[in-house]
Amino acid sequence: MNVDRERWVTRVEETLRRSGHHRSSARPAVVRALAEAAAPLTVLELETRIRLVGRVGRASIYHALELLCRHALAYRLDCGDGQARYLAAHADGPVRHYLACGRCGAMVELATARLDRAIGREADRLGVAIDARPLVLHGVCAQCRPVHPAR
Numbered sequence: 001m002n003v004d005r006e007r008w009v010t011r012v013e014e015t016l017r018r019s020g021h022h023r024s025s026a027r028p029a030v031v032r033a034l035a036e037a038a039a040p041l042t043v044l045e046l047e048t049r050i051r052l053v054g055r056v057g058r059a060s061i062y063h064a065l066e067l068l069c070r071h072a073l074a075y076r077l078d079c080g081d082g083q084a085r086y087l088a089a090h091a092d093g094p095v096r097h098y099l100a101c102g103r104c105g106a107m108v109e110l111a112t113a114r115l116d117r118a119i120g121r122e123a124d125r126l127g128v129a130i131d132a133r134p135l136v137l138h139g140v141c142a143q144c145r146p147v148h149p150a151r
């Protein structure tokens with residue numbers, strides 16, 4: 001696990017301990033699985049990864065995820081397919097944005113530095129504050145996209 005992810009794991013434990021939350025048996029497993037994930041995960045995907053290590057009930061996984069989201073330590077993404085996906089809220093670096101494939105459910109990370117800057121300028125223009133949160137754009141991934149005729 002890289003330094004950024006290790007730091008997030010430490011921040012999660014410190015934040016929750018300071019807020020008086022006792023360490024549940026499920027939480028470390030959920031935190032570790034989220035920290036190691038390359039892309040946002042559904043509860044089912046999280047459960048599968050955690051099951052490889054030990055038995056943790058689904059209710060405990062939901063409880064841990066709800067706690068992380070409530071403390072802004074993780075994001076819950078609505079991907080339009082009725083299944084929420086969860087992502088660690090790393091403090092370092094820009095927030096990642098994704099394309100959710102409507103066919104296979106893949107989450108493709110987008111390079112969106114210019115989009116972030118445009119959103120920042122628009123916030124300045126309107127005098128509003130926009131939370132830095134992952135955006136989910138909808139479409140189809142490169143694998144699912146039908147081959148289009150040569151131009």
Ligand SMILES: [Zn+2]
Nearest residue numbers: 101104141144
């Ligand atoms: Zn796809």
